[in-house]
Amino acid sequence: MYSHQSPSSSHDQPDQPDQFKLLLNQEGLRLTNQRQKILEIFMDRTKGYHLSAEDIYQHLSSQGERISFSTIYRALHILVSLGVLREIELIEHKKYYEFNHPNIAPHHHLVCIQCGEVTEFEEDSIIDISHREAQNRNFSMLSCQFTIYGLCSQCQASDIW
């Protein structure tokens, strides 16, 4: 079981885990051990920006943490609904999640269909276009996804066709 006195209560600095706890509690949800571990992975940018459920499972397993896919998927859904994560589908049939830092501008993706490398780019006009097109049709826009598929320079070089 977890310790009674939260490890963060001894700090002065506002503690991110506590913020997440609050967010979850507001919805009657709990910041469990597993959910905390998942959040830690997203906050550690060295582990990648775009993580799939599989990636998370691998990360935690390699640290010796035992977690089930059901728990991972459930946590991801919750975190998306709370606005903590953003869900994107870079490869068909596979969802990726990224930390939804509110200060970070919305961005779009370039995907290499060979090696799977993902690069981001920002482009304000995309959002402008989206808004304009949505308005033209009396749509209320909720989100948009713009993805460019191609071959990265390395994969272009290694391809002989």
Added chain:
Amino acid sequence: MYSHQSPSSSHDQPDQPDQFKLLLNQEGLRLTNQRQKILEIFMDRTKGYHLSAEDIYQHLSSQGERISFSTIYRALHILVSLGVLREIELIEHKKYYEFNHPNIAPHHHLVCIQCGEVTEFEEDSIIDISHREAQNRNFSMLSCQFTIYGLCSQCQASDIW
């Protein structure tokens, strides 16, 4: 080889089925009955622009045609690889196909996440942006997909939240 006197040779106007046959034959493939039926659906625009495998199955079934999903999926893949159809993923985990009329400019989609209504729009700057971003990163662009998700005017009205 193919029939000696092609049924279209009596026409002056070039016959589309024969063009498809040619296209397929060039790859050692055959324009079978089932493939022809599928093509007919796409050419009849009153049946919708964006069709899923399920849609095609329903259309053919309602006409009394018997066809299996395996055949539909196989045909769709072939037609995409030949450039006859274009594949898009408007809803997660579900692919739609549209006739890839070469004279029609590339277009993008607005999807109502409530009722599923799909509207198209053209916007040349999307392609321009794609090319620019791809070049910036030494990507060779193969395709891009831009989709705006939101609520259509009707679904906005019927929603009380």
Added chain:
DNA sequence: ATCATATCGAAAACGATTTTCAATATTTTT
């Protein structure tokens, strides 16, 4: 403590798609 509720993991279910495989159809070769 006790009760209500949230969460967990394992395993089964899902849904769209893909593959396998034996039977059938079409084309090409004789």
Added chain:
DNA sequence: AAAAATATTGAAAATCGTTTTCGATATGAT
């Protein structure tokens, strides 16, 4: 026109990422 080679078919099983079910467990509130 038969035989041989090849492509296509449908039914059923397999995939794959994801979701749900369910009984066991953990947490939070009274």
